[in-house]
Amino acid sequence: MPIVKNFFIGLSNNTLLNNAAKEIGPMLGANKVVAGNTIPALLDTIERLNDKGITVTVDCLGEFVDTEGEAIQAKDQILEVMYAINNHNLNGHMSIKLSQLGSEFDIDLAYRNLREILLKANEFNNMHINIDTEKYDSLFDITQVLDRLKGEFKNVGTVIQAYLYKADALVDKYPELRLRMVKGAYKEADNIAYQTKEEIDENYIRLIKKRLLTAKNVTSIATHDDRVITHILQFIKDNNIPKHRYEFQMLYGFRTELAEEIAKDGYNFCIYVPFGDDWFGYFMRRLAERPQNLNLMFKEFTKPEVLKKAGIVAASVTALGATIALFKKFTSK
Numbered sequence: 001m002p003i004v005k006n007f008f009i010g011l012s013n014n015t016l017l018n019n020a021a022k023e024i025g026p027m028l029g030a031n032k033v034v035a036g037n038t039i040p041a042l043l044d045t046i047e048r049l050n051d052k053g054i055t056v057t058v059d060c061l062g063e064f065v066d067t068e069g070e071a072i073q074a075k076d077q078i079l080e081v082m083y084a085i086n087n088h089n090l091n092g093h094m095s096i097k098l099s100q101l102g103s104e105f106d107i108d109l110a111y112r113n114l115r116e117i118l119l120k121a122n123e124f125n126n127m128h129i130n131i132d133t134e135k136y137d138s139l140f141d142i143t144q145v146l147d148r149l150k151g152e153f154k155n156v157g158t159v160i161q162a163y164l165y166k167a168d169a170l171v172d173k174y175p176e177l178r179l180r181m182v183k184g185a186y187k188e189a190d191n192i193a194y195q196t197k198e199e200i201d202e203n204y205i206r207l208i209k210k211r212l213l214t215a216k217n218v219t220s221i222a223t224h225d226d227r228v229i230t231h232i233l234q235f236i237k238d239n240n241i242p243k244h245r246y247e248f249q250m251l252y253g254f255r256t257e258l259a260e261e262i263a264k265d266g267y268n269f270c271i272y273v274p275f276g277d278d279w280f281g282y283f284m285r286r287l288a289e290r291p292q293n294l295n296l297m298f299k300e301f302t303k304p305e306v307l308k309k310a311g312i313v314a315a316s317v318t319a320l321g322a323t324i325a326l327f328k329k330f331t332s333k
């Protein structure tokens with residue numbers, strides 16, 4: 001249902017709502033999908049997951065970076081998190097968006113920020129640094145920066161969005177890099193990306209198989225789709241793919257039981273942990289993928305004490321909640 005997807009993707013780009021939501025995130029239940037906004041809270045979450053045999057990749061949330069100062073601040077926060085993970089001997093790495101580091105207005109600034117992060121990562125046991133993929137119009141910047149850095153650093157990788165027609169070529173281009181395979185989270189035009197769920201799922205499975213047979217580094221299979229996971233597990237068995245060549249990934253707060261079950265069965269598992277109070281755009285993209293995800297927070301939206309406590313700010317975001325609830329009504333089966 002593209003209209004629903006467009007609606008939530010549109011909201012994810014709304015600066016006003018994003019700022020309003022920051023203040024009352026925890027009251028609305030954002031902490032169910034985001035690991036708090038302090039380093040100790042984040043470390044607690046990582047420790048809890050590590051104790052279950054699950055590693056993490058941390059995303060320091062930040063949607064709108066418009067100035068050099070904001071990009072440097074984002075880079076410093078990432079370094080602070082890396083330092084804390086390393087200092088506490090936790091098992092985790094980082095997922096970073098180039099736009100956070102300034103790529104939308106100065107690609108060289110983003111490159112310099114990322115290089116500084118990678119130099120520090122080398123001191124922290126070669127901590128892996130993943131460049132998340134964003135809208136298609138930023139893909140060229142990502143591959144340019146990656147191509148500049150991959151000779152110097154072995155611990156950098158990126159994400160393949162299987163909905164892109166270009167995904168196949170990118171899998172072929174980077175066999176030596178650690179790559180995360182996803183279906184793709186944004187709304188793209190039909191001259192750029194597959195549009196139907198059937199086509200995207202088919203391409204996703206095909207590319208994961210190709211990657212598992214050809215790659216010289218880890219493939220992260222990042223999906224909540226149990227049918228895809230079951231299919232790929234069978235492929236892995238049939239083709240004797242060694243365990244160190246792949247892992248499964250899911251987002252924090254989504255399908256937790258399934259994630260823990262897979263980890264318990266002895267497979268490498270990594271949870272993507274968003275951190276910080278800039279949760280709104282992130283969560284709107286999750287709703288664009290699957291409006292039923294609203295169930296995670298819906299109860300909180302309707303609590304009277306939430307409305308009272310948060311006053312005007314809550315009113316605007318709760319009005320949004322009501323709109324979303326309407327969409328939920330129309331989209332739930």
Ligand SMILES: Cc1cc2nc3c(=O)[nH]c(=O)nc-3n(C[C@H](O)[C@H](O)[C@H](O)COP(=O)(O)OP(=O)(O)OC[C@H]3O[C@@H](n4cnc5c(N)ncnc54)[C@H](O)[C@@H]3O)c2cc1C
Pocket residue numbers: 131132133134159161180182183184185186222223224225226249250251254255271272289290293
């Ligand atoms: C770790 C991770 C990192 C990501 N990084 C990026 C990135 O860098 N760039 C990018 O564009 N996208 C990224 N994504 C998002 C990704 O592209 C998809 O948009 C997102 O994962 C939704 O697709 P899906 O494969 O999980 O399954 P979907 O196609 O959303 O769902 C398929 C089926 O799985 C089941 N299902 C899914 N979710 C649930 C649930 N919560 N509860 C119960 N059943 C469920 C349902 O049966 C559903 O029909 C990332 C996703 C993950 C997990």
